Amino acid sequence: MAMGKCACGAVEINVPDISTKIGACFCDTCRKINGGGPLLGVHGDSELRTSGDAQIGRxxxxxxxxxxxxxxCGTTLFYHLMVGSMDYIYSAGLFDxxxxxxxxxxxxxxxxxxxGFLSEKSVxxxxxxxxxxxxxxxA
Ligand SMILES: [Zn+2]
Ligand SMILES: [Zn+2]
Incomplete structure (x- = not known):
């Protein structure tokens, strides 16, 4: 179980089976939303487990x-696929x-x-x- 929080703590997210792998996305939207840098995303599953649903903007x-x-606080929480797997991909920075x-x-x-690229070994x-x-x- 991985527990994550936004910067102000209003949103807590729990991911039972979190991946150890990060996918970095450099698309225009990710860079606009994330201060110029890529989104660093960690794959979860299709269910969002949160205690702060009312504080989540979509x-x-x-x-x-x-x-x-x-x-x-504006923290990026997730990228949510609305087709196919319907999976949530969480911002790596949320987690302890x-x-x-x-x-x-x-x-x-x-x-x-x-x-620069973030890893020499990445695909x-x-x-x-x-x-x-x-x-x-x-998909
Ligand atoms: Zn917050
Ligand atoms: Zn992107």
Whole structure:
């Protein structure tokens, strides 16, 4: 069980079976929402377990996903797929334990030159490669 909180503490999120792998996304929307840097996302499942539902704002950023944030402090909470698996992908910064590794970096063609890649070992995919993989999986 991993327990996560936003900066002000109004939203607590519990993830029973959290991944140790981080996917970093450099797309335009992620960088706008996250202060210029990529979203560092950790995969959960399709159920959101939170004690602070009333404090969670949701922004539909595309036809297939919405993003959750704390209405009080603005912390990025999650990216939520609204098609296919319906999974929640949580902001890595929420969690007390930080035993993660960056295994994937996506939308690399949107990464500005002033940000380097985060890991030498990660799999790197352009926007085109991401959309091709999604279509193959039928999501
Ligand atoms: Zn907050
Ligand atoms: Zn993104």
């Amino acid at each position: 922004y539909k950023s595309s036809d297939w996903a919405e993003r959750g944030f704390c209405k009080n 334990q930080q035993e993660f590794e960056i295994t994937e970096e996506i939308f690399t063609d949107a990464k500005p030159d002033y940000i 790197k995919k352009t926007a085109k490669q991401v959309f091709e993989a999604v279509n193959k999986n039928g």
